[in-house]
Amino acid sequence: MSGSIQSETDELATELCSPLPTERVIFTYAMNAIAFGLTGLALIPLLSILWEILVRGISGLKSDMFVKAVIDNGFGNAILGTIIMVLIGGILSIPTGIMTGIFLAEFSQTNPITGLVRFISSILTGVPSIVVGVFAYGVIVLVTKGFSAIAGGFALAVIMLPVIILTTEESLKLIPISQRLASAALGGTRFQTIFRIVVTAAIPGITTGILLAVARAAGETAPLIFTALFSLDWSEGLLSPTASLPVLIFNLYNDPDPEKSQLVWTTSIVLLSLILSVSILSRLVIRQRRIN
Amino acid sequence: MNNLIPAIKVKNISFYYGTIKAIEGVSIDICQNQVTAIIGPSGCGKSTFIKILNRISELEGPVKVEGDVEFFGQNIYAPRVNINRLRRQIGMVFQKPNPFPLSIYENVAYGMRIAGRYSKVELDEIVESALKGAALWNEVKDKLDKSGLGLSGGQQQRLCIARALAVKPKVLLMDEPCSALDPIATMKVEELLHSLKSQLTIAIVTHNMQQAARVSDFTAFFSTDESRIGQMVEFGATEQIFNNPLDPRTRDYISGRFG
Numbered sequence: 001m002s003g004s005i006q007s008e009t010d011e012l013a014t015e016l017c018s019p020l021p022t023e024r025v026i027f028t029y030a031m032n033a034i035a036f037g038l039t040g041l042a043l044i045p046l047l048s049i050l051w052e053i054l055v056r057g058i059s060g061l062k063s064d065m066f067v068k069a070v071i072d073n074g075f076g077n078a079i080l081g082t083i084i085m086v087l088i089g090g091i092l093s094i095p096t097g098i099m100t101g102i103f104l105a106e107f108s109q110t111n112p113i114t115g116l117v118r119f120i121s122s123i124l125t126g127v128p129s130i131v132v133g134v135f136a137y138g139v140i141v142l143v144t145k146g147f148s149a150i151a152g153g154f155a156l157a158v159i160m161l162p163v164i165i166l167t168t169e170e171s172l173k174l175i176p177i178s179q180r181l182a183s184a185a186l187g188g189t190r191f192q193t194i195f196r197i198v199v200t201a202a203i204p205g206i207t208t209g210i211l212l213a214v215a216r217a218a219g220e221t222a223p224l225i226f227t228a229l230f231s232l233d234w235s236e237g238l239l240s241p242t243a244s245l246p247v248l249i250f251n252l253y254n255d256p257d258p259e260k261s262q263l264v265w266t267t268s269i270v271l272l273s274l275i276l277s278v279s280i281l282s283r284l285v286i287r288q289r290r291i292n
Numbered sequence: 293m294n295n296l297i298p299a300i301k302v303k304n305i306s307f308y309y310g311t312i313k314a315i316e317g318v319s320i321d322i323c324q325n326q327v328t329a330i331i332g333p334s335g336c337g338k339s340t341f342i343k344i345l346n347r348i349s350e351l352e353g354p355v356k357v358e359g360d361v362e363f364f365g366q367n368i369y370a371p372r373v374n375i376n377r378l379r380r381q382i383g384m385v386f387q388k389p390n391p392f393p394l395s396i397y398e399n400v401a402y403g404m405r406i407a408g409r410y411s412k413v414e415l416d417e418i419v420e421s422a423l424k425g426a427a428l429w430n431e432v433k434d435k436l437d438k439s440g441l442g443l444s445g446g447q448q449q450r451l452c453i454a455r456a457l458a459v460k461p462k463v464l465l466m467d468e469p470c471s472a473l474d475p476i477a478t479m480k481v482e483e484l485l486h487s488l489k490s491q492l493t494i495a496i497v498t499h500n501m502q503q504a505a506r507v508s509d510f511t512a513f514f515s516t517d518e519s520r521i522g523q524m525v526e527f528g529a530t531e532q533i534f535n536n537p538l539d540p541r542t543r544d545y546i547s548g549r550f551g
Binding site: 196 | 348351388393405
């Protein structure tokens with residue numbers, strides 16, 4: 001009796017310790033090699049762009065460039081213009097986008113219009129940004145008879161709007177129905193439930209959406225070319241042509257002045273770090289949400 | 293038994309999810325300051341039934357209710373009834389603990405905050421007495437500003453009970469409140485039911501027959517017929533239902549010979 005148990009144990013030990021068939025081992029290694037190789041290949045363009053910009057740009061970086069206008073070989077006015085126009089875009093698109101997102105997430109059962117609004121928002125995401133620029137040109141520039149930061153901000157708002165709408169809707173839908181029922185069972189009205197419980201719980205998701213929209217708008221060139229135009233010197237106000245980082249790069253790329261073409265590379269570093277830091281910030285917000 | 297006042301009187305109620313009939317012809321009196329247990333196999337409509345009583349089922353989709361539900365003589369399905377005021381009178385604790393992602397204090401204060409303006413002193417007092425009522429005060433009094441989600445499952449469920457008590461309802465509906473809790477947390481909630489009985493009326497859905505026998509004064513047994521429509525088979529004093537059931541289906545279920 002004990003002998004047969006012993007032999008079963010031995011058999012099991014042999015089974016557990018014997019290696020897999022050679023062809024399966026080779027297959028595993030081959031697949032690993034292919035996966036790592038392709039990942040490396042995909043990283044080459046990204047890393048080479050970063051490398052090129054860093055090498056060409058960093059040598060020309062001087063601290064006073066942040067406070068000088070383009071005309072004095074700085075990019076201070078372009079940073080300020082980008083911030084102002086993204087700010088205008090945010091003021092226009094954040095409240096409307098969040099409200100539309102709430103409408104889509106909370107009223108879709110009772111209101112047939114939501115399907116249409118969601119469809120339009122998705123289409124808006126795919127509209128080429130140059131078309132958005134032409135639209136803003138027609139709606140604002142032609143009416144106010146001038147290129148301005150307001151027109152540029154409006155164009156950026158159109159770019160930001162669908163991003164904010166769709167991420168707000170998604171993050172509201174992630175809040176479980178049990179939270180809504182709990183609020184209703186305490187006598188909460190629909191308004192109280194949505195604003196005090198659902199939106200509060202979804203704030204990290206909504207914030208992420210806003211940051212993604214800001215990162216996207218800050219890097220846009222096409223919508224600003226016909227709207228904010230460009231200015232070599234500090235802008236005279238919200239109703240005058242205004243410089244921005246992407247349009248600076250676009251306008252001065254072929255400039256014969258070597259100082260200006262150096263400025264293009266340095267500006268690229270600044271724009272890239274600006275967008276990267278907003279993206280990293282949005283990642284941090286997402287991580288914060290996971291911890292909670 | 294004679295001087296019992298019905299807090300909720302259900303008269304011949306039928307319930308539909310869309311066009312699908314889920315419950316048919318249920319009549320029951322839920323008496324004041326008593327614990328009424330609703331037992332029955334899965335899918336017999338007992339959770340559905342309890343959600344009719346504070347009209348919370350209306351939030352889960354298109355539903356239709358036939359028959360009358362009277363709350364101290366008022367038909368709660370009358371068109372002039374304010375649904376938000378009704379739900380403050382008939383509170384509810386759900387199957388899974390669902391505290392808000394707010395602090396412990398704000399969880400309990402929520403019901404008061406949405407109802408009107410209260411001073412800090414008034415709110416402090418209500419929060420303390422609600423947490424004491426839910427036997428949670430001693431465990432959380434030093435961390436009222438910490439998130440309610442950081443509590444254990446049993447504590448979260450008692451937090452939900454405290455949150456419901458804070459708005460001073462006349463009736464508390466509980467939909468399998470212990471199904472997600474371990475035996476010790478379950479025992480604490482059951483002890484709580486005994487102490488709460490003097491202040492309010494409780495209706496509790498449970499799939500645990502021993503729990504129904506331990507905590508309730510009255511028991512309703514629900515079951516389904518061949519067409520999967522839920523109905524009430526028998527209703528009576530808990531002692532009678534468990535010791536001397538009149539209906540053979542109740543007898544089979546109680547003795548574990550069901551299905």
